[in-house]
Amino acid sequence: MRSTMHTTPQIRGRLLAPAAEPLPVSVLGATSQDRAWFGRLLTKGEILADFGAIVGAVTSSYALYHFFHLGKQVYYSRFTVLEMAGVFALLCVSMLDRNGAYRGDSSLLLVKETERILRVSSQAFLVTFCISLLSSYLVSRWMITIAFLMVPLFLIVEKQLLAGIVRALHARGYGLRRVVIYGAGLTGRRIFSALARSPRLGLDPMAFADDDPSLAGTTIFEASYSRRRCSAVVFEGLPSDAFLREHHVDMIVIAVPSISREKFSAIATCAASAGAAISFVPHHFAPSDHWVDYVNLDGMLLASFEGPLSHSSYDSLKRSVDLVLGITLLVLASPLWLVLALLIRVTSGGPVLFVHERVGQNGKRFKIYKFRTMHADAQPYAPSPEKPTDARISPMGRFLRRTSLDEIPQLLNVIKGEMSLVGPRPEMPFIVEQYTWLQRQRLIVKPGITGLWQLSADRKFPIHENIEYDLYYIRNRKLFMDLAILLHTFIFATHGI
Structure with a gap:
């Protein structure tokens, strides 16, 4: 897939002043409040899905334990099995929350989520196993062992299914976050292409900003027809607070690796004032901040100010x-x-x-x-x-x-x-x-x-x-x-x- 450019003089504009014509953004009716509501609903749904997956994994482990007659057979009532599964699910969900699983972002290939699931599952089972050794309540070690394998499997499959649902919702325009890419050079076009190929991320690149006046008014096209809109207009100048608010921009991606500290600070201040997040390509300049996270975006290392974890x-x-x-x-x-x-x-x-x-x-x-x-x-x-x-x-x-x-x-x-x-x-x-x-x-x-x-x-x-x-x-x-x-x-x- 390749990005191409051509000039459309009728939509020339500057980011330092309101655009002459509205941007061709997708889902114009969606507001920031709508996207925030969608995000909260998605988080609650993910928590419930994780809870259900863990309960299903534990109850399935009990059924497999008896089906294969593993070890000494210990029987529990259905209520007791569900009670144990519910308590363990609460423990796992709390630990996932503590590890930032529900803060609303995701890695491109779900690798980070899988790593978190394996780590939290191991920690939760270690706690459970220690409690079973100290408890006078008879607990089958075989059941714990099977559940140790089943819980991560159920969670990973559940996350894949949930990602598919989210991808389908984003394809229909629900919960998309509007992105402005600062820098219409090679790096910016690579980021645009990567975002166009990753609709599950919910990042909709709606416009470019660039200091080069010769690029103002041009349109960059992404040769991918799986998205409803695969083009973005280039505007001249730095993104202003008024521009970001007017067009409900949720994120600015700084695609100028050699950007100066002063210009980076100016963009970040405008973004913070408008409530937009910041991501950037780390190269010559990497600001010293407490909340810098890195994600692999289609082979590129993209840094973002992730903010404090939401617990x-x-x-x-x-x-x-x-x-x-x-x-x-x-x-x-x-x-x-x-x-x-x-x-x-x-x-x-x-x-x-x-x-x-x-x-x-x-x-x-x-x-x-x-x-x-x-x-x-x-x-x-x-x-x-x-x-x-x-x-x-x-x-x-x-x-x-x-x-x-x-x-x-x-x-x-x-x-x-x-x-x-x-x-x-x-x-x-x-x-x-x-x-x-x-x-x-x-x-x-x-x-x-x-x-x-x-x-x-x-x-x-x-x-x-x-x-x-x-x-x-x-x-x-x-x-x-x-x-x-x-x-x-x-x-x-x-x-x-």
Whole structure:
């Protein structure tokens, strides 16, 4: 298959301004919300399919164990077999989730998925075998051995069938992610051809962007008629935020191996502002980032910022913990709330609560609640005080900041679901508007009352300049890490400013 080009002057345009005519994108009616809904539905379906495949594998193993009369025959009721299969399936699905199986991406040949299945199955069976040795409950070792072979087989076949279903849905336009390829040279055309031959990935290359004005307005065709649309228009200039939003672009693939760091940063910032992902061809320039993943795309090594792993079970469990602990702490702190409110009112006058706009998860704005620590006439949208001697802080406010008691009202934000107990601190909109691409990664998770940055002694710099703490937490977040941070917060609460 070869890519060809010809010029179509009537559709010349620049990415720095809105296109004169709409792009010939497929499935124009689909919105970003539709694709997000499709992705969530697909993830839930994959979890249910994995659960069913594992249950089927375990029950089939029990049937084969008795059919061939292997070893000492141990009999269980149907309910007991299903119960054991269900518990084991929950264990495997949780481990798959923990290993990033449901984050929504996939490798070209399902090799990564197969490797993950084999690894998780081995770990789960090792745990099960150890439990069977220690348990007084009679469990057939033959059944465990057969299941050890059957579970990976069932999961691999199930993944292949699911991939076929997804491929068919993508061929009909469901769940496609729109892609702009920056760089219409040989590398960009190879990526275009590879994506055209891999519809299961759900990446629809809709346009090219290139700095060469002689290429503006040309159309690149892919000689593959298995797709409904095998052409993409070349536009001149860097992809702008407005262009990406107008055409609902989900991903930018940077196909210029020798791109400068400044130009890469400019594209990444626009992509982050528009909610688009970034992939690139690693060569002379490879940005140092915590979340770079590599995938083999038709023989080419393509790097992508994969972002933090999405742990659906962790997110659900964390929300439950936030609700239980948030309500409990709010009830326990209510007498202290009344005392502090009275002291604030008496010592400095003005309102008790400081209500201010902050930016939360995915850029959503919300009102944050705090006990007022500054004088009533202080400028609300000025940068936060960095030292306890700041003249804007009232005497009562210094005590509240030193003991971190000013954060108590944020339990209301936690209960409302706008914040979490643990996470990056939320910042004001005018600061977020100046974020770099890397700093915008803080918005991936819910902001929190406490976190690694709050526990650190490195608080003389603004929150967004200590990005390493937040990136480390986002990348490695686990329930036990959250509990550890909460424990350290209670122990070292007097380290407030």
